[in-house]
Amino acid sequence: MNKIKVGVLGATGAVGQRFVQMLEGHPWFEITALFASERSAGKRYVDACRWNLRGDMPAAVRTLIVQECEPGADCQVVFSALPSETAGEIEEDFAAAGYAVCSNARNHRYDADVPLLIPEVNPEHLALVDLQKRNRGWSGYITTNPNCSTTHLVSALHPLHVRFGVKKVFVVTMQAISGAGYPGVSSMDILDNVVPYISGEEEKMEQKEPQKLLGVFDGSGIQYADFVVSAHCNRVPTRNGHLEAISIEFEAQPTQEQILQAWREYHPLAQQLKLPSAPQPAILYDERQDRPQPRLDRMAGSVPGMATVIGRLRPDPLLHFKFVVLGHNTIRGAAGGSLLNAELLVAQGYLGQDHALLAKSATFA
C-alpha cells in the first residue's frame, strides 16, 4: 500500500525544516507538497530554503516546487509550521477543503472544538474532530499540539495527575534560542545573558494549555482540569532543549517512590500503539544529581528529541515535591508533536480504516 501523501505549510522556516527532516524516510508518510509565502512560491525547495539544520536537505524534496499556501495540492494531511500572523485563516481554508491539518501554530489551540493534543496524554480528545466538522461544516479538520514549554510540563505531570491529582504547579523555564525561530533571537541579546521575558509564554502555561490538555472530554466538549499554575519564562543561551524547574502539590500527597513508580510504569496509548515517532518509554528518569542537562540529554531516548527527561525529584519545602524536566523544543515541542498527532490520527482511523489497519499491521509486524 502506498504511503499517505502529506504537505508542509511554512516549509522554509525553522519549524518547517524540522517537519521536512522528520518526515524523511517516515514509514507512513511521504511529502508531496511544500507550501510557503508568495516570495518562495514557484522556486525549487533547495533554492527557496536556507537549510539551517545539520546534515543535508533530504534529496527527495530538493527539487519539489514550493507552492503558495492554498488548498488544491495532492495530499491528505498538511502539517502547519505557519507563524501565528497567517496560520489562522490558512489552516481553516485547508480544513474546509478536506485536509487533515496538524498544526503547531497557536491560533486554534484554544477553540472549543479543536483538539489540543499530546498523544500520550489525551488521545480521547480526538473526539472533538467530529464535533468540529459538524460545527463548521468542514470536510477536513484541525488538530493542534501545545506550546513547547507546556508540552514537556504536561508530559511530566500526566502520569502523576492520573494517580494523585495535580493541584498546584510552580514552573520556571529556561528556554533555548531555537524556540524563537530563525533569525529569532539576536545574538546581541543573548550572548552572556538571560532574558527574563518571552511574550505570551507565561499566559499559555498558566491558563490556556495545561488545564485543557489534562481536561476531560464529556461528550460535548472539554471540561478543563482544575489546578493552578504559576510560570516564570526565561530565554537562556542554549541552542535546543527547554529546561524547567518545577514544584508541585497534589490532591493526595504521594511518597517520593510512588512518583518514581508512576513515571516508571507510564505506558500510555501512543506507546502501546507503537506509533513510529513515539519514544519507548515516553518518560526517562535520570538518577544523576546534576541531570537532565540540555546539551547532554535533549536527544535521549529511543526517538531522538521526542522523550521527556526528568531528574532531581526531591521534597519541596512549600509544595510537595520538586524536580527538573527537560524536553526538546523544536522536535517534540513543535514539529515532532504535530507529527505524532498525525500518527495518532492514522492509527485511530481518522485518515481512513485502510490506513489504520495498515498502521496496525505494519507496526506490530
Next chain:
Amino acid sequence: MNKIKVGVLGATGAVGQRFVQMLEGHPWFEITALFASERSAGKRYVDACRWNLRGDMPAAVRTLIVQECEPGADCQVVFSALPSETAGEIEEDFAAAGYAVCSNARNHRYDADVPLLIPEVNPEHLALVDLQKRNRGWSGYITTNPNCSTTHLVSALHPLHVRFGVKKVFVVTMQAISGAGYPGVSSMDILDNVVPYISGEEEKMEQKEPQKLLGVFDGSGIQYADFVVSAHCNRVPTRNGHLEAISIEFEAQPTQEQILQAWREYHPLAQQLKLPSAPQPAILYDERQDRPQPRLDRMAGSVPGMATVIGRLRPDPLLHFKFVVLGHNTIRGAAGGSLLNAELLVAQGYLGQDHALLAKSATFA
C-alpha cells in the same frame, strides 16, 4: 589621619582579586598585606597571581610580597576570600590574634555568635561581635556575608518583610559561571547548556541564611525569622550576574503599588551613613517588561555591581506576587559584601572611635 591598613586572605583567587580591585583607591582602606597559599608565599603579587579581571592589576600591590596565611602582618582588618576547605581555622587564628576578619567564606556564617551581615538589612546583628569576643576569648572577631544568591534574594525581600511580613518564598536561580571561581566551571560543561544543580546552594538558600539575616537580635542571639523558602539553583552560561525568578506570599497581602513603594522608599542605615560602597539607592526597580538582564544591568546603579536590580513585579496565581531579581555575584555577592561589612564596622565604631569619627566627617564633608 592615615587610612586603615587591611589585608586579603586568598588574594590570588577570583574573589581575592575582586577584593584587591575594589580596594584600589578606597577612601578609608589601604592594602598592606596579601596572603595566599604556601606555593605563592614569598613571591611578588604580580608574579604569584594570574590577574583575570579587566584592566590592569593595581600598581600599588604589584610588588607586595605575598605572605602565608598566618597572623603577624601589619594590618587591622583582613578580608577573607579563602576556600571553605581552609577558611575555618585560618579565620579563627586571625580573630584570636586581634584582627577584624570580614569573611566571604561559608564556614562561620551559621555560628550562633558570628554575625551574618548585609549592612542594609541587619546592621544591628553586629552586636554579636561583643558576644563572640566574650565567648571565645578573642581580641579580634569574625563577621561574614551571605552566599551570592542569598544576598540579592534577601536584599529584595527586606523592605517587604519589614512592612508585610514574608511568609513563603519560591526562588529559582540562574547563576553566572564566575560564582564557581577560577578555573571553576569547565567550558565543556556549560557552553550551550544549563546545569540544574549547584552543590550545597539550595540548602543555604532554603534553611541557613535568609532566616538568620531577617532574624531579630534579642540581646543574647538571633531569633531566626519564620518563613519557608523553596529554592531551585541552576548554572547558566553568563559571565556575571545571578538572575532569580521569585514568587512570594506575605503575612499581610499588600497591593502591587505598596510593594513598589516599599522598594522606592527603602533608605536603610548603610545608605543613611553614606558608606563609600553603599549604592544610592540600594534597590533599583526597572519598569521595562524584559528587564533586568545580567549583561545590561549587573553594573547598574551608583556603585557598579553593588545594587540589587528588580523588575517584572506582577501578581502570582499561587502566592501573592512574583518578580525578577538580579545582582552581581562576585561584587555585591562576594568581595563587595565583605567590604561593605568592613565599612559598617568602621562607621559603627568597631575599629575604634577615631576611625568612626573620621568616617563620619569624611563622608558628610
Next chain:
Amino acid sequence: MNKIKVGVLGATGAVGQRFVQMLEGHPWFEITALFASERSAGKRYVDACRWNLRGDMPAAVRTLIVQECEPGADCQVVFSALPSETAGEIEEDFAAAGYAVCSNARNHRYDADVPLLIPEVNPEHLALVDLQKRNRGWSGYITTNPNCSTTHLVSALHPLHVRFGVKKVFVVTMQAISGAGYPGVSSMDILDNVVPYISGEEEKMEQKEPQKLLGVFDGSGIQYADFVVSAHCNRVPTRNGHLEAISIEFEAQPTQEQILQAWREYHPLAQQLKLPSAPQPAILYDERQDRPQPRLDRMAGSVPGMATVIGRLRPDPLLHFKFVVLGHNTIRGAAGGSLLNAELLVAQGYLGQDHALLAKSATFA
C-alpha cells in the same frame, strides 16, 4: 565659548547609540539634533530608541525629538551612522547644505576627493576637503573612517610602514557579533559556531582601504601605497573586539626589537594634539604570551575602546614577522573613529579658527 553643536544621523541604531554614548559629556561637542528614519521621526529619542548599551540613555538626549534625515537642523557637524543603503545620498545632501559630515558609512570612503581618515595615520589627507568642496561646489564636506577591521590593522601597520615599508600582509580576522549591528547576527547562526564569511569585508581589507590610508597626498589626490594584502574574515561568538592574526613582510627587514621600538615610540599628531578621544598611547603592546584577548583587553588604555592592542610578536617562517592585533570594533572601529575625525577637524581649523584656538588652549591648559 559654547560647545560645537552636533547631530547624529541614524541615531537609533547600534552605531548611532555609541555616538550618543560617546558624546555624553564631551568637552567640545554637544548633541542638538538626532536623525532617524521616518518611522522614528517626531518621537522623543527615549521612545524611538531601544537602548541596547550598558548604562542608561544619557539624560540630556532622552526628550530630544527625533528628526527625519534632512538638512535644516541647528548644528555644525553631523555624525553618520546610517546604513549604506541610505547613507550615500543623505550625506551628500548634508555636505551640500554646509554641514561637516563625519561618516562611518562605506559609501564615500573610496571617492577620490573624500578623505578616509585615521587621525594618527594620515591627518594630512584632510587636505582633500578643500578639493572636495571645490569639485562639488559644496559649502560643507564629508570625511570618513575606515571599516572596523581595517582600522586596527592599519593602526598597527602605520608606525612600521613609516620606518620599514610594508610589502606583504597576511591577515585573518576573528570578528565580534556587534560588528553586524542590531539585530545583526542571529543567535542561531553563531552560538557554538564560527562563520568563515562576512560579505564585502575581505575586499575592503585587501584592496580598498589600507592602501588609501597609507597613501600619500600629492597636492591633487592620494597616491595609493603599494603593498599586497591577503585577508580571511570570520565571525566568532564574541560580543565586542575584533582579533586579527597578522603576518607581514617589509621592504627593509627590521629586527624584532626595532618593531617593538617603532610601536613604543609611536606618538603621532593626534596624540601630540591631545585630542580628547585620542588614547595615550595610541598603541599598547602586551608582553604576555596569550594576549591580547577580546574580553580582557578591548577596553584597555586611557580612552576605553580607542587603543590598538598588540601582542605575540614573533618571527614568521614565510614572511618576516607575525603578531596579534585587537581593537574595539564599535568604539574605535566605528563611532569613536568618526568622533576622533571630528576632533581633528576642530583642532586643524576646519570648523573655524575660533574653535581651533579654543581646542588648543583647552587641551593644553
Next chain:
Amino acid sequence: MNKIKVGVLGATGAVGQRFVQMLEGHPWFEITALFASERSAGKRYVDACRWNLRGDMPAAVRTLIVQECEPGADCQVVFSALPSETAGEIEEDFAAAGYAVCSNARNHRYDADVPLLIPEVNPEHLALVDLQKRNRGWSGYITTNPNCSTTHLVSALHPLHVRFGVKKVFVVTMQAISGAGYPGVSSMDILDNVVPYISGEEEKMEQKEPQKLLGVFDGSGIQYADFVVSAHCNRVPTRNGHLEAISIEFEAQPTQEQILQAWREYHPLAQQLKLPSAPQPAILYDERQDRPQPRLDRMAGSVPGMATVIGRLRPDPLLHFKFVVLGHNTIRGAAGGSLLNAELLVAQGYLGQDHALLAKSATFA
C-alpha cells in the same frame, strides 16, 4: 572468526571516552580491557568514569573493571588516549610486551622509526614498523596519528601536494574547546572571548608534523617534505570542530578548477580498502559561500566526524589560492584517527594474515 580484542589506555578521559564510543559495535574490534590511573583501577568503568558524551555509556563496557596501565591484559591492540605526561613510557612498555599501540599522544610522533599516520595520506609509512621492531627489539610496536589541527590541514593538502607540489602554507586555526580535554578550558577564559595562543600547537603545525606526513619513505626512514608552514593558533568558543583559514603556494600553479578536481577525484588507499571508519569520500567540498561552519558541518559525510570539509576556494593575492578547512577534532583529529590507523594495520596484515583476509572478505562482501 572472533573480533580482535582491544584495550584503551586512559579510558576515563575525554579522548578515552571517544575511543569507547567509536568502538561500540565496531565490525572488527571489541573492547576487552580499559586502563586508567591508579585512582580508577579496580572500579567498574561506570563508576570510575564521568561519562561526558551525548548518549549513554555503551552497555558492554559498563561493568568492565578498569586496570592500571600495565601490560598483561588479554588484547592485541591498545589505543592510547594517555596525556603526554605519562604516555611515553607506558606506550613503550606495551609495545615491548607485544601489543600494537595506536597512540593519539604526541610523545613518539617525531621518533624516526615510529610512523605518524593518516591512512589516506601516507599508508606506506607503515613500513617503519618493521624498522622499529628491529631497532628496539620489541615484539609489538607503536603507531601514532597527528595533532588534530595538523590532521585536517594535511588531509586537505595531500591531493594537491601529489599533483602540484606544496611550497608555502599559511594557516590560522580557530580551535574548539574540546581540543583541550576535560575539564580543559575554563569557561571563565573563553565565554565571550578568543585566546590567541595554544601551547606547543604552532610548533607542531609548522615544523614537526606536516613535513613528516607528506614525506617519502626511502627504505630506511622518512625523507621530510620540503615546504614552509606559518601557523597562528587560536582557541574560540565552539564545542567541536577546528576551522582553519589557509593560503597556499604550489611548485606548479594549478587553476582553481584543477584544485577542485584534485579534491573531487581523491580516492586514496583507505577508501579503496573500505576501512570501516574511512569516510566515503574522504574530502567534501561545500560550494556555499559561507561554509563550512563547525556547528553545521563537523559531522558531515558518511562516517560522522571523520571527513575533511573544505569551502571558499578562491585566488589569494599573496600566494596562489586560499580556502577554509573544517574537521572534527576529537573524532578524526584524535580517537578516530587512531582507530583508522588500527583498521589500516588490520587490512595491511600487521595484525596477522588471518585478520587481513577476514577484513578483506568482510568489507568487500
